[in-house]
Amino acid sequence: MxxxxxxxxxxxxxxxxxxxxxxxxxxxxxxxxxxxxxxxxISGNKWRKLSQTITALGHRRVTQDSVHLISFGGGHSNHLHALAYTCFVLGYEFTAIVRGHYTGNETPCLQDLAAWSSHIIYTDKSQYKRYTDPSHPEHQASIQALQTSHPNAIILPEGGYSxxxxxxxxxxxxxxxxxxxxxxxxxxxxxxxxxxxxxxxxxxxxxxxxxxxxxxxxxxxxxxxxxxxxxxxxxxxxxxxxxxxxxxxxxxxxxxxxxxxxxxxxxxxxxxxxxxxxxxxxxxxxxxxxxxxxxxxxxxxxxxxxxxxxxxxxxxxxxxxxxxxxxxxxx
Incomplete structure (x- = not known):
């Protein structure tokens, strides 16, 4: 099932x-x-929203280090927390693009992400909106640039909303x-x-x-x-x-x-x-x-x-x- x-x-x-x-x-x-x-x-609807993507990845034939996920969220994000742990358990590379700058003031969530070997990229609100707001005139170009920088990565929407x-x-x-x-x-x-x-x-x-x-x-x-x-x-x-x-x-x-x-x-x-x-x-x-x-x-x-x-x-x-x-x- x-x-x-x-x-x-x-x-x-x-x-x-x-x-x-x-x-x-x-x-x-x-x-x-x-x-x-x-x-x-990996609690509640966070797993439910990730389940189809993660299950499909877990059963495909992949070469070593070929799975890299990227997603977005704030410093206390339930979505990033669940996704980071899932990637850690499965041995996937994970990059979290985080709204705001928390260097030296990491939240418990971000501390966990670091402990689970996540790559954390902080970005300001303007750039974050370009990544996450489909109505923003620079959204598509920003996502394309991110994909070009990480050609083998799978980019998941903010909050798993898709x-x-x-x-x-x-x-x-x-x-x-x-x-x-x-x-x-x-x-x-x-x-x-x-x-x-x-x-x-x-x-x-x-x-x-x-x-x-x-x-x-x-x-x-x-x-x-x-x-x-x-x-x-x-x-x-x-x-x-x-x-x-x-x-x-x-x-x-x-x-x-x-x-x-x-x-x-x-x-x-x-x-x-x-x-x-x-x-x-x-x-x-x-x-x-x-x-x-x-x-x-x-x-x-x-x-x-x-x-x-x-x-x-x-x-x-x-x-x-x-x-x-x-x-x-x-x-």
């Missing part, structure tokens, strides 16, 4: 567990898809479609109307879930981007030639003050939740914000027509490590 490279097959927990959980006021059965348990470092990322999230939904009926063995019923709920920062994970065409999908935005996020998802689904079979939408009511920013209400929810659920911890950047939103929507009755609601825990190691800095990268 997964066809993983041997070095990863031994360390990744796949399929990730599907566990029952409780939310106050819910008439539906609530479940948690524990993608945070896939691996301590059509290739959809396959991993679709696989997550395939797992849910298999696990949920099995979990019903303890009940005298079957799932009838299912909703999967996920945090949304770029839209790639949400698009993959929708593309699987199993059930309705709700994204809870963790940053300000109403309209922009919907456009991202629609564009990715269009590239996949998706014909809508199920409903999907994004709720923007729980962003609070913006990305990686909290509020007293959100902090209170997370503190109470983590105290009551020590084996299912959440944080304020991704999982906590989305779970808070889901909890409020359940209590308000907005989701009462669903028999089963599955919350996707997408991990977020760097968010946990860097909460005190209030400077976390969705990429």
């Amino acid at each position: 997964y066809n993983l490279p041997p070095a990863l097959a031994d360390v990744l927990t796949l399929p990730s567990p599907l566990e029952s959980m409780t939310l106050d006021g819910s008439l539906a059965r609530i479940w948690c898809k524990r993608d945070d348990l896939i691996h301590p470092i 059509v290739d990322a959809l396959a991993g999230s679709a696989m997550c939904m395939t797992e849910i479609a298999t696990q949920l009926p099995q979990a019903y063995d303890q009940y005298s019923a079957v799932p009838q109307k299912v909703l999967v709920v996920s945090p949304v920062a770029t839209g790639a994970t949400l698009a993959g879930l929708v593309a699987a065409k199993y059930c309705d999908v709700l994204g809870i935005a963790v940053l300000k981007g109403q309209g922009y996020l919907e456009d991202n998802v629609s564009e990715l689904l269009c590239d996949e030639h998706y014909d809508r079979d199920n409903t999907w939408w994004i709720n923007h009511d729980y962003v609070t003050r913006g990305y990686a920013k909290s509020s007293p209400v959100l902090d209170g929810f997370i503190t109470s939740w983590n105290a009551a659920n020590p084996t299912l911890l959440v944080e304020s950047c991704y999982s906590g914000k989305a779970l808070w939103g889901l909890s409020e929507l359940v209590k308000s009755g907005h989701l009462k027509h669903y028999t089963d609601i599955v919350f996707l825990h997408t991990g977020g190691l760097q968010a946990t490590r860097n909460l005190s800095t209030n400077s976390i990268d969705k990429k």
Whole structure:
């Protein structure tokens, strides 16, 4: 089913567990898809978005030192952290192009990248935007120049945001479609109307879930981007030639003050939740914000027509490590 490279097959927990959980006021059965348990470092949707690329590389015939990956992110990037570790485990060369200059002030994330033999290139915001913003007039030329400098390298988009990322999230939904009926063995019923709920920062994970065409999908935005996020998802689904079979939408009511920013209400929810659920911890950047939103929507009755609601825990190691800095990268 997964066809993983041997070095990863031994360390990744796949399929990730599907566990029952409780939310106050819910008439539906609530479940948690524990993608945070896939691996301590290659966690959650970061692995899902990388899986197709890494799996394909792991099974092709290559000459020694022929695999070189390049990608982009900030100094606390979940994406760079997961990708760097994956390359380290597989023996691939990896170059991280990092927004900002951290020489002498390396974050825990960047310290790990260095320990895993990554090449780290710091760049200013202007050049970084040329690399990562497809609408920038110099984007194509900048990427071409980078490719020319590294002719054998594979350049991955910032945050793993691409059509290739959809396959991993679709696989997550395939797992849910298999696990949920099995979990019903303890009940005298079957799932009838299912909703999967996920945090949304770029839209790639949400698009993959929708593309699987199993059930309705709700994204809870963790940053300000109403309209922009919907456009991202629609564009990715269009590239996949998706014909809508199920409903999907994004709720923007729980962003609070913006990305990686909290509020007293959100902090209170997370503190109470983590105290009551020590084996299912959440944080304020991704999982906590989305779970808070889901909890409020359940209590308000907005989701009462669903028999089963599955919350996707997408991990977020760097968010946990860097909460005190209030400077976390969705990429």
